[in-house]
Amino acid sequence: MNTKNQFKNFLSIIDAIPASIYWKDKSGKTLGCNKYMLEMAGMERKDIIGKTDYELVWKDAAEKLRQADEFVIKNDTIYETEETGLLANGQKHTYLSTKAPLYDEATEEIIGIIGVSVDITDRKKAEQLQKQKDKEVFDQISQAVETLSGSIAHEIRTPLSIIGINIDRLQLEFDKTLTSSDKTEQVNKIKELINNIKFAIKSASNIINMLLVKLRNIFHTNNASDTKLKPYSIKSCINEAIQEYPFYNDEYKAIVWDDAANKDFIYEGNYLLTKHVLFNLIKNALRAIKETERGKIYISLRTDKNSNHLIFRDTASGIPPKMLDSIFQQFSSTSKDGAGLGLAFCKTIMNSYNGDITCNSKTGKYTEFVLSFPATNNT
Structure with a gap:
């Protein structure tokens, strides 16, 4: 060649x-x-x-x-x-x-x-996009850590204070038993104090669980939407949430829920996450009731052609109109002490069910949340 x-x-x-x-x-x-x-x-x-x-x-x-x-x-x-x-x-x-x-x-x-x-143009674009995503994730984590650290400090401080106070009182009651002739009264007081400590421990545990769920939701924004939805009874979920919520003393008396008067419906979702949605709403309502020193929490159910609804209304302070548009944003809060994660968490969970949560309120009168679930064949 x-x-x-x-x-x-x-x-x-x-x-x-x-x-x-x-x-x-x-x-x-x-x-x-x-x-x-x-x-x-x-x-x-x-x-x-x-x-x-x-x-x-x-x-x-x-x-x-x-x-x-x-x-x-x-x-x-x-x-x-x-x-x-x-x-x-x-x-x-x-x-x-x-x-x-x-x-x-x-x-x-x-x-x-x-x-x-x-x-390598496409590769460089992909690298740049990944860098941008990494920065967004880092910023999100930094903001979440900063916010959650304040939330943890505030939320855990209350049950720890309860434990500390009751331990001090418990010590006093033990001292009294050494000199008191009425042992029965002292024993009853000691039992009451022990129950208070148990409540505080349960409350702290529940708070930690809620914060962990919120944390996972912040760091893995697709987790909720990726969760496999299963059919559950909404009445069963409500009853269990009320039973498990760590009410302090007689706080549970604020709940007005008539199981027999409300028709059950089946929703498709995640049972644990739905309970945490209810925990958040109960917690916020109880805080408002405590601040205003009045109010009740009314829970009811209703259905229409395409949706099933859980109505959660408290008759405490209400939410100012200027705050209503932002209450579901991740770092917005209606409380001076709140972390601003709860209602955003509720919104994310309800959206993952192809449902929604909305709010209407009248200042000084009431706050009403409507949790809307798509109707299912099991309803």
Whole structure:
């Protein structure tokens, strides 16, 4: 095979490679290239020969390209770098370029460079997008940690205070039993104090569970929507939430819920998460009742053609109109002590059921939340 045919075969091989292949002399003039580079430059092979990067469409990047070429020639070494330039189609692309010395076969002297440039534009975009996502996640985690740290400090302080106070009182009652003739009265007081401590421990445990669920929801925003939905009785969930909620003393008397008078319906969701939604609503309502020193919590059910509804109304302080639009935002709060996570959590959970939670309120009169669940075949 003669030299001409060998060169044609060589060109046909490199033309089939999906990367830019080129070789230049020591002054930077193009000696040859493959079809891929010709398409990048928007030129014919005969027109690109003898041209430097300063004369091609990516001339704005020519100085940096030339510096890389000179580094290879001066140091007689292979060099890898990322290069960005404008193409004939008007788009900027980024390439991972590997350049090596080009030797004269007879003298083995360096006569230029040979390079291969692989398009990594899509990869760079993906990396940039990932960096942006990582930053968003980091910012979200930082905000969540800061907010939750305040929430944990506030929420846990109350049950710990209850435990501390009751332990002090318990010590006093034990001291009294040593001198008191009425042992029965002292024993009853001690039992009451022990029950108070048990309540505080249960309350702290419940708070920790709620915070953990909220934390998972913040860090893994798709978890709720990825949860497999199963059919459950809403009345069963309400009854269990009321039974398990750590009411203090006679707080439970504020709940007005008539199991027999309300018709049950089946909803598709997550039983534990639904209970935590109710825990959040009960907790907020009890706080409002305590602050205003009045009010009740009314829970009822109703159904219509397409949806089933749980109505949760408290008759305490109500929510000011200017705050209603933002109460479901993740770091918004209607309470000066709140972390602003509860109602956003409730919204996320209800949306994951293809349902919703809405609120209407009249300041000084009531606050009403309506939890809407899609009707199911089991309803």
